[in-house]
Amino acid sequence: MGINLLPIEIDEIRKRLRREPNEAEWKVIDAVWSEHCSYKSSKIFLKSFYMEGPNVIMGIKDWQDAGAVDIGDGWAIVVKVESHNHPSAIDPFNGAATGVGGIIRDVISKGAKPIALLDMIRVGDLTLSKNRWLLKNIIAGIGFYGNSIGVPVVGGELAFDEMYNDNPLVDVACIGVVRRDKIVPSVVNKPGLKLVLAGLTGIDGLGGASFASRKLSGEDEIGAVQIADPFAGKIILDATLEIADKVEAIKDLGGGGLAVAVTEMANGLGVIVDIEKIPLRVKEMNPIDIIISETQERMLYAVKEERVNEICKTFEQYEYPCSVIGEITGDKTIRFRYNGKEIVSLPSELLLNPPRFLWSIKKKKKELKKYISSSDIELEKALHSVLSHPDLVSKEWAYSQFDYEVNTSTVIKPGEADSSVILLPNGKLLAVKGDANPDLCDEDAYECGKGIFAEAYRNLASVGAKGIVAVDHLQFGDPKKPEVYYSFLEAIRGIGEASRFFNIPIVGGKVSFYNENSKGKEIKPTPLIVMAGLVKDKFLRNKVEENSYIVLIGYTRGELAGSLLSKIFGISSEVPKARLQEDIIASELVIDSINNEKIIFAKDINRGGLAFALFRMMTYGYGVHINTRDILSDTDNIIDVLFSENGGRFIVLTNDPQWIIDKAKSKGIVASVIGKVNKDSGVLSLNEIKINLSNLINYYFNFLEEVMKNG
The missing domain is CATH 3.90.650.10 (PurM-like C-terminal domain)
Structure with missing residues (x-):
């Protein structure tokens, strides 16, 4: 069947359905139940984060496409972090570029205008030509998309470790702004709404969610990588913001394609989709491929019937495909039809409730190796060795490829200070920063979880800002390995403790498992915190x-x-x-x-x-x-x-x-x-x-x- 489900899951599906799913249904379940989309090994623990607070509008408990917090004067900021690790390992240019496109669409799905991007990148040893090739194309892909679409890359991180030789980490965060009363949900709560799809569906990105939920095999999986088209992305951005107040919900088509988008948007209700009405980039596509394709630059809108023509007319002005492909129903069943024949019929409850896994844990044993005392290190040698490490050098080579001053809102530019600062529409100044410390997490993930949260807080303070909101990205190896899962849980414990101490809610994030090199060695535990804060009074340049x-x-x-x-x-x-x-x-x-x-x-x-x-x-x-x-x-x-x-x-x-x-x-x-x-x-x-x-x-x-x- 070409699916990535565990035997216990396959048995559970047959038991719940009381029948054998057909090929299309297996593919839909595989996408929706993928680790990438369902968080089946992590969701239960993410609820332990501090995610409340008087300024939180949307957060983790709402399971929206992005989190939102009130910043005063009727305005809100929307924050999201994502990764495109596996795609960037295969096709670094398109992998990184589509990571930027995806995170931007997550933000505009809230009706928010994207105003800033951050990129946090980790690649392997730069003495290896492959890693230089990866880095060159990752940076080029980020710059290509951000520059073309007009959203500045204002900061980030760039670090190096041989652990990332075959599995680079490409994290992208986006900040958006929106009037508080104009925020759009990603889910619906009533039947009868029409589903409107904008954009063309192609054969790129097939099985991307499943691909992201397993180890890199070393084989050519280029077909699972989406192709970036920032000029189409700009149309999606402009048109979506134009119609945002005329629709009931907006959903980005990301991991799992339509299969995941319609299931999550329905939020327990039912859906019926007529596949033949979906605009295609490639003629005579297999209906199953249409359902799970992850082609970029597509958005799904839930629209009242009387406003459908108005919505599609907006896209016609941009000469961009727009079609009514189905509707929200009340029968709590996700259905896909092709030329009148039903090829998928699955209960929403089944799709939205995969088994939750709790894996074994085991504390990592210290490697038995020869250590030296710091007193044995000669001072000048220590200075030259540490200060020349690639992690600490100027990243101007990367930043110079980004248009970080587009929209003229960047006040403190990337590399100038520990945080970047941008001007908001209400006249306030927002500082943003992303932080991780894999070496510390490899030693003690709990202390590291607290430490990276505190570091992000200090980085904001260094420019005069106080942190108000955070998102996290948790990147680890195979969760079925006890030592990996132990580090994952310890990192969550540390991050949660720190967020409660600083009274800063975590309003969203991402979990990325199965990050391993070609020899089956997992990356160092790499949780990441992206924090934003308002400048209290004055900022420091x-x-x-x-x-x-x-x-x-x-x-x-x-x-x-x-x-x-x-x-x-x-x-x-x-x-x-x-x-x-x-x-x-x-x-x-x-x-x-x-x-x-x-x-x-x-x-x-x-x-x-x-x-x-x-x-x-x-x-x-x-x-x-x-x-x-x-x-x-x-x-x-x-x-x-x-x-x-x-x-x-x-x-x-x-x-x-x-x-x-x-x-x-x-x-x-x-x-x-x-x-x-x-x-x-x-x-x-x-x-x-x-x-x-x-x-x-x-x-x-x-x-x-x-x-x-x-x-």
């Missing part, structure tokens, strides 16, 4: 000035497990604990300092530790001198002090350090002056030691462009 004081906010701990230093050298150390109280208080101090115009530069300390935060200042063309003896820490080892990545800390530049120190004391946290900026460009002075890092600064700016010339 970083600058560096000679003679400004360097102040370290927060306490440094010699916890190096999961750090970049440990990854490079193999250090035995403790996992950094997420002390969320320190994160929130330090963030409040930074926001207060920005609003009182007391600082000119702020960076939270995370990847690369204090060493990279200082180095980032130096990329502005200055030198820095610090006295490590002035750093408040539980260790006097200079390596630990420089490269620990424990949270709750910021580096800021100020001309009034006492104000910050006094303010920190009043809040119950520590802050100390640890040095000053000087004009000795490229020189890092540590106590009495001077280290020239000029070559590393050149490397920082040029590495990616140079290495990708051979891509």
Whole structure:
């Protein structure tokens, strides 16, 4: 049958139906019950997230295409995150481009105008030509779609690990804005509505949901990858926003195609679809392929009968296909007919209620390998090894391929600070950031779940914003492997605890399992948090000035497990604990300092530790001198002090350090002056030691462009 169902599921289907499904019905069930669409191994746990709050309009419990929160003045923002990992491994250009197209359609399905994209990308070792080819085409695909459709890519992440050699991760998030009273649901609650489909259906993307719900086989599965057409996507965007207030519900045709879209839109009611009425890109398509095709740039609308002509007339003006293909019924049965013959007849209840799986769990055992002590590492070697790591270099090579200033709403551009800032229609400023830390999650997924949530919160604070909403993406290997499932559950526990502590609701997200390389080795656990927040009063655009004081906010701990230093050298150390109280208080101090115009530069300390935060200042063309003896820490080892990545800390530049120190004391946290900026460009002075890092600064700016010339 070519389906991806487990034997226990096949038996369950026959038992519930009391008959043998035909081929078309097996394909429909396979799509709707796929892990990609049904969340059958995860849904029960996602309900444990904090997802309430006075500003939440739509969230996880509503199972809409995207989440929405109120931002005041009658406006709301819509947030969604998705991935296109498997497609990007096979066809990186179209895989990444259609990931952008899909996330944009999720946002416009709420009646919201997309205003910003973020891309979070992880690929393998750049010394391998295949990984350079993957990265080059992933970036090109994202730029092609975003630039063509006029939605700016304002930020993201780009990181490298050999674990992603055969299975790159391509995450895309989208932010949209809409008047609160204009938000459109994705589901209906009454029969009699007509189903209107816009767009052409083709043979690309066949079985894509099933493909995304199994391991990459290494065989050519190019047919499961959709083809991107951003110019058609722009028509869908413009026309959908034009008719949004004239329809009852909007659904993007994504994973599982029509099979999933009509089932989810009906929300337990029934549907009847006449397949021959569906506009086709390819003549004489197999009816079953029409049902499960995942061709892009298509949308489904539930419309009152008297408004059907008005809706299709809008698309006629764009010369874009539009057809009434069926209607919502009250018989709670999903039906597909072809030239009057019924080829699918399945209960909605069956399709919407797949078995829920709870797999075995087992804590991962530490690998028995030789570790070294951080005190055995020579200082200059540590600096050069960490600061030259590809994760830390400038990502301008990637950002330069994106039109991040289209619509002129980008206030802080990608790479300028820890978060990007965009101007909203109500005049408010919104900061956005995506964060993950696979190395830490590989050590302790629970602490990592808390840590990445806290890091996103600090990143927003560094530009003057307070987080108000988050979405998550949980990316793991095969959930049937006990160690994988254990990490998954621990990450959920950590993220949920942090979201409740910060009082920031998680309004949506995605789960992506079966991320493994060609040898069957799963990726490192890679949960991701995308957070958005409003600038409280003023925002900070970083600058560096000679003679400004360097102040370290927060306490440094010699916890190096999961750090970049440990990854490079193999250090035995403790996992950094997420002390969320320190994160929130330090963030409040930074926001207060920005609003009182007391600082000119702020960076939270995370990847690369204090060493990279200082180095980032130096990329502005200055030198820095610090006295490590002035750093408040539980260790006097200079390596630990420089490269620990424990949270709750910021580096800021100020001309009034006492104000910050006094303010920190009043809040119950520590802050100390640890040095000053000087004009000795490229020189890092540590106590009495001077280290020239000029070559590393050149490397920082040029590495990616140079290495990708051979891509």
